[in-house]
Structures are given as C-alpha cells and as structure tokens.
Amino acid sequence: MGESRERVTRADVAKLAGVSETIVSYVINNNRYVARDKRKRVEEAVKELNYRPNNMARALKGKQSNQLLFIADHITNEYFSSIVSEMDKYAYDSGYLISLCANRNSSEFISQVISRQYDGIIISSASFPAEYVEQFSQAGIPVVVYKRIRYHQFSGNVAMLGTGLYEGARKAVRHLISRGCRNIVYADRISARGHVSPPDDLRFGGFVDEMEANGFLVGKENIVCGCHNQEELEEEIKRRLRMGSQVDGIFGRNDMIACIAMTAAGQIGLRIPEDIKVIGFDDSSISRFCSPKLSTISLKQKEIAKATVEMITRMVGGEHVEDVNFDTTLIERESTAVR
C-alpha cells in the first residue's frame, strides 16, 4: 500500500534521451550550447518521464531553495493571512513557495531557520530581536522587516517596509478630530499574558503625534491598555466612558478592539456615532459586519505583498533595495458619521 515509486532523476532522462546527464542539465537550465535535436529529445524525455529537478539537490548545490519564510506573531490575523495569500500568488509566479511560522524567541529557532536555507525571510513581529535579524543577514539571507516600531535600524542586507501603521494611525486620529472629537482614547490590544504595546509602537506613536500636533496632550486618561481578556477591556472602557468624562472618540488598535469598545459603549447606553465616535484599524471583515459599521484604516495588503516578493527577488539577485513605505486608506462608515 502506497508503493513509493522510484524517483525520476536526471540520469533517467539522460538514458531515455540517449545523451549525457550534463546535456540534460544544460537543457533544463538553458545555459549552454546544446544541439537542437538533442535538446528536443531531452525535452521530450522530460515530459515523458514527468521529470522535475529535485529542489533539495539544487538548493544544496548552492542554488536557491525557492522558499520564503514569513515570520509573524499573529498569523490568525485577517490582515496577515491576506498578505500571505497575496504573497503566495506573486511568489508562485517567481517560483517561490511560502512557509509560515510564529515567532519563537530563541536562538535555537534562528539556527533552525538558517539551516533551511530560505532565500528570503519576511518578519512582521514587534518582538523579534534585532540581533536575530542580523544573524539572518549575516548568514546571507535577505530579510524584509515590516516596520512595527520606530527607530529600528539593521545592518546588513535588511530592507524595511513600512506598512502604513504610523501614517494610518495619524489619519485615523485626524479623522476623529475632523468629526468633532476633542477627547480621544486609544484602546490597546488584549493580551492574555498582559503584554502592552511597546512605547515606540508605530500605531501608538502615530496616535500620540497626531494628537499633539492638534494641541491635545496625551496622558494616562487617553490610553486603555493591559487588559487580559475581552471582559476586562469592556469593563475598562465602560469605566472610562462613565466617570462623567468627556470622552467622545475611541481609536481601536484594530477592528476587533474597536468593536469591543462599541459593545461596551452600547452597554452603558451611549449611541454611536451620536454620543461617541469609534474608528478601528485593518479594515477586516468584522468592520463591515458589525453594527454600526466601523470606520477604519485600510492597509494595502496587495501592494505590500507584491512589493515584498519583488524586494526579496532583487535582493537575492544581489541588488541593494531601498526601504519602502505604503500609505493607507481611510474607510468611512457609520461609526464616525456625522448626525
């Protein structure tokens, strides 16, 4: 059961075509003179035997492995999965297949990865140590880092790609302000382990900068963070909204947070957008299906994915690649409408 049929190798093709293995190799890689008739015979034999050069052998011999690795900490995110999905499309056309894994924070993991000879690595993890990135780079692997944190600089063959977090956050805040909000709260992520976004987080940074640029000082009262679960966040939001405070706008770190905030607001009888306006981030599907429909910031996953593959392809070819930044699109829906 499950007879493991012999693998078809170059030798088989050579035999069938009546030429040497070398000729087969030349035909496959199309990099040497080959007589027309032999080339044809080889091509036929390849088809007949359904031969395809073994990827492992090729990679070993120093060629590319034709694999890319995407390291992210929340693969489940619709935002990430759509990037991966798009990347898969572009990458496949360039002969790449994409691997995926969560960030393991250990040097063991790093050498794991290095030993697999990926042609390129994409990292989108705020908690990914800079030294590890440099290890990849030193191992000769091109790295594209999706910028999540300010002031990150890497030496070596590392390209930074700004996905629009900072610019998008500013845009979101600006939108709330333009809608009349004067007392905006930033709702940070939920983390079972109590993780809080680092102070130099780009989204949070965008919030602060845009607030201050408009003359609003940001203090503790403008930030909800450190919640361990949905209930805790709801309670915290409600606490902020009661307190007789003037809060009239909420910027959720992502759409889910924003939705939870809307739920909380609803529970204490506040109307959205009349009493309080809410905006999310990511333009994920819940933003279109929640009620009221959530205004949000849409990132350009498609373009980001395409650019990523292009950058890595070029870096593999030895080119130096400039950092890239993408902007975002404000999606206005009901949660920030004027009424």
Next chain:
Amino acid sequence: MGESRERVTRADVAKLAGVSETIVSYVINNNRYVARDKRKRVEEAVKELNYRPNNMARALKGKQSNQLLFIADHITNEYFSSIVSEMDKYAYDSGYLISLCANRNSSEFISQVISRQYDGIIISSASFPAEYVEQFSQAGIPVVVYKRIRYHQFSGNVAMLGTGLYEGARKAVRHLISRGCRNIVYADRISARGHVSPPDDLRFGGFVDEMEANGFLVGKENIVCGCHNQEELEEEIKRRLRMGSQVDGIFGRNDMIACIAMTAAGQIGLRIPEDIKVIGFDDSSISRFCSPKLSTISLKQKEIAKATVEMITRMVGGEHVEDVNFDTTLIERESTAVR
C-alpha cells in the same frame, strides 16, 4: 554590506573537535557508539560554532525534509488560518515547519510540489483533483485530506480527516428546526467566477439530509446560490424573503454569508430572531461582533490541527493511519434565540 559569512559545516566541527566527520555525524544523530570524551568535545564544538546540519543536504540524503505543505483554496479564511496557526505549534515541536499555498490546478504544480520533497501534505480544497492526490501518494508522500465532499476515496497512503462539515450542517439545521423554523433556506457561497458548491458538498449534503430527515423537502426555493458578489446575494435573499414566502430560517454556508443574509433581512424590515432566525458556520470573529450576534457552528481547529500533525508524523514512520472524524459545537447566540 551583507557579508555572506561562510557556512558552518560538519567539517568545521570535526576540525575544532579534533575528530573525524563521521564522529560528528554520529553525535548529531546519536545513532552509533561514540567515546564519551569525543562526544563531549563534539558537543562543545557544535555550540561554539553554532553548527546545525544543513536541512537540504539531509533531505537530499533521503532523510526527511521536515516540511509540511498545506494546500487550501481560501487561506484568508479565519478558519484555515487558525488551523495553520495551531498546526505550526504542534509541528514545530516535532521539528516541522509549514508551507502554505493556494491550490493551482495543474500538473505543473504537482511536480513542483513533489520536487520539494515535503514529508507530508494536507489538502483542504474541494476542487483538488483526486488524481493529483494519488500522484502525491505514489511519490511516497503521506497525504491528509480534509474531507469536503462525499464519496471520495483515494488509494495509497492517504488519510481522510472529517472536520465536521456534514455533522455540523445537520446540527445547524436541527437547531433551526428546534427553534420552530419550518421553511429554511440554505445560502451558498459568493463566487466572483460564479462557482457553485458541488452537489456532493458535505455542508450542503448535511443540510439536505437533516431537512429531509425532518420531513422537509428541499427544492430550488430552499437554496440561494450562484451569486457573484455581496450585492447580488443581498438582492437574492431579499427577493426570497419578500415574495410572501414563509421563510423563517436561513442557514449560511459560513458566518459571512449569514451576516449578509441578516443585513438583507434587516433592510426589508424583518427582525432577527423574531421574524426570521439565522445561523452561520465556522464561529469566526464576525459571528461574535455582528448584530445580532450570530449563532453558529464551531469546528475544533485545535484538535484538527493536532490530529493532522500526529497522523502525518505516524504516516512518515510507515504506520497505517485510520481516518478520523471530528464533531462540532453549536454556539447559540442571539440570531436564533427564542423571543
């Protein structure tokens, strides 16, 4: 810039430890007698040089590639991404990394994949040709197929995993009926290319069977399908709900479809769940954030992922693996509540 540091090989370790390469190999693989002192020297050298055996060379030599491939047609689905995410956890502990790609329907793709020597392949695509599965199997690659269609049988080393589609669909219908619905409509997927779920689709089959088991005949009037976009689906749903028809329940193929159905119902003034009850499928995040909150069927992604890795691991070891079936959990929320 980006100095490609020399790769550390077994030879380097051997040199530093003052032993032969063979000894290093034995220590690494722990499969031969090695004198204690030499073993220690090797281990130290490995650490010092941060050596890790090259995965490509290992795979070439006939060992495993330690890579799994997940082929799915809608990676973006929260359902799939959570399975992948969970699989990543279990797989990593067994030394595997996961690759991901959409289904390309060509034999070119198949040999692409085969040439990459995956240790196992997981397929969750209704449109994946059976003959391709068998090609994998014949190439000696264990395959786990997530069952999407009835009556699928494969020869060779192929294991089927039922994720609960059929059973879950029946459960959903049963729930609607128990809530008093007597005129239930099945809302099929949206497909830009006009694809309709095949007649032997497990979810649809579960719908039909449970309907008939309860004495309800299923006809065209119970099915909405073939819509190309959201607007079209909304219109079609509205048409069904007006028409003076008695429709009192909608079973959405997934949560998004169900949400769209709810939107459509709301647009023509129907109240949920008073006038019409709706249930979705997948328990994705929108089901918790839409309004009213959507009752749905929750699949056991975690268990499925774990089982998948286990099955493949065992199949790699040459074991025969029995097919597995998972059940589902009904999540009751507002959209089917009794009022």
Next chain:
DNA sequence: ACACGTTATACACTCGTATGTACTATCTAA
C-alpha cells in the same frame, strides 16, 4: 596551410550529509 572562434559534448568534481562496511582494541564467556 594555419590560427582562431564557434558549436557541442562529457568528465570529474562539488555541495553537506548519512551510513554500510571494514577495521582495531578491549572485554567476556567457554
């Protein structure tokens, strides 16, 4: 006639690893 460039082929080595096999030294049982 000769030199030279072009076309075309194949040998032999290499990538980094695993392991069958052969070999030696030491120890145990009879």
Next chain:
DNA sequence: TTAGATAGTACATACGAGTGTATAACGTGT
C-alpha cells in the same frame, strides 16, 4: 587459550544536481 561480542573509529560511497574545464568538430579568414 580462543572465539565471539562490544566499543569505538574511519573510509568510501551515495543522495541529485550544477559547472569548471578539457576536448573535438567545424567553419572562417588570412
């Protein structure tokens, strides 16, 4: 004492492919 098992090591080959280099045939210009 001797045969046989056990501990320990190393050579040589293989996995499947890419390519430097050598070689030969052929055409062209002088």
